[in-house]
Amino acid sequence: MSEPLIEIRGLRKVYRVGKVDVPALRAVDLDVPPGEFLAIVGPSGSGKSTLFHIIGGLTPSTGGSVRIGGQDISSLTDAGRTELRKKKVGFVFQKFNLLPNLTAADNIAIARHIAGRGQTPEPEFEEALRLLGIAQRLNHKPAALSGGEQQRVAIARAIVNHPAILLADEPTGNLDSENSAAVLDVMRDLNRRLGQTILMITHNPEAAAFAHRTVRMRDGRIVG
């Protein structure tokens, strides 16, 4: 078995709400090998999103360790986590989260710009765009795109810098079944054809079925 791309040991996260400590993650252990499409399921408040936010460098952990590609990210500073988001992870959100003032093409271009890459994506990105089926819609602003198109643009933006991990948080949560299926197909294609490692949070068992493996969380722990 290959070396895990993501190696999580004893991960804890405690939020301070007023004077009360609220544990969100309680000693989570998880390994994700490169190229895996992993679904994480669980009820609201189970800690799925917190796990995502820590892996994605959006928030620091309280304890334990997270290694991505051998690098321990649990000790990173704010600037270090910014670098992680820039270079190693790509996010896809339930609400698409495209910049409304920019066209689809510019939404993708700004991710490259922030990562310090040139304006023109590498040739293999063209293959990704073909898989996503949005080449004809790139000059439109998000308001002129359907939900499915917006989510596919968001996926394109998330992978344009060739991140090690694509983190998708309920990517089909705001889509109808037809668009949900299209987005999940695209993610599966990206995983199969480009070897993209994907972690996807979902409530939907049909969506989880697209993944190689499903992890269940409850009360801040992995339960299966």
Add this chain to the structure above:
Amino acid sequence: MTAKLVLENLKHKPMRSLLSVFLIAVPVTLILCLVGLSRGMLDDSARRARGIGADIMVRPPNTSVLTLSGAPIPEKLIDVIQRKPHVALAIGMIVHPVTSVTFVSGIDLAQFNRMSGGFKYLKGGPFQGPDDLIVDEYYAQQHKLHAGEYVTDVLNHRWRVSGIAEGGKLAHLSVPMRTLQDLTGNTGMVSQIFVKADQPANVPEVLAELKTLLPAYSIYTMEEFTSLLTVQNVQGGALSTFIDVMIGIGVVIGFAVVLLSMYMAVLQRTREIGILKALGASRWFILKIVLAEAVVLGLGGTVLGIGLSFAARALILALYPASLTQAITPDWWPIAGAISLAGVLLGALYPGLSAAAQDPIEALAYE
């Protein structure tokens, strides 16, 4: 790409952007108008003084370069000066205020013509009687006067407009000296004396002679006098201080406008800031975008402010051609721009820093 994001952000809320630009333009216009009016009126005074054609002017003791009050110089002093070596001509003049910015000159027209070459009349001609009045083209335009018409609102006296002359000599209004002396209770007195030397080379000698003769008086060559007509010299530097205060107000207005505008923009774009942070944007990148937006607003405000200063000048020329003269001051454009940019950068700093410090998760959850 950053520039595109900044411009698209500004275009996204055009009303907010335009209003900010306009509000930043207001202090820029105020500063440019104030400096332009100060300089324009001083330049106008210097031009009018030079238009008399004298080489030297003798003013009463303890008189500022800009103001004359009353007529404290005995008229007989003119003859004393006239008899000095190398003095070709000495003439007296009485000056009296009509309003706070308009004066009437009392002159001996024949003597004045000898010194200056005379008025160039656009309508009518010289005085025909003691109650005649010559107005310049600006005063005639502002007050809609015509040659031959009678006016009664100057010193409560009934004057006949004998002529309308080209501007640039004396005050906007000129009347016979004797009449003005009698009307103002200054019979036999003048406000200042103008002296012309027989040769330009003899001006220093005449000046020295007059300073010896009248040690308490303020005596200047015309070049010296006009060079003293600066903003720094007005009212002991009070105008300069006033302009500095207006500049300070300009910075504060620019600061307040941009602070409010950018603070609102940052609040409205909380989620977008979260998106940029999720993409790996650094604090500096976020701050840079907010500051760049402010700079664009500041530059727009400066350009609009400069444009509005032209509009203000045209308006003043149309409404008050005889009362106010506003110069266009291109050397102050970069200064006004720098003042405006200083204000907007200060104003954008707090919203920019608070945007840069936002927690990405909270920002992404913002509705």
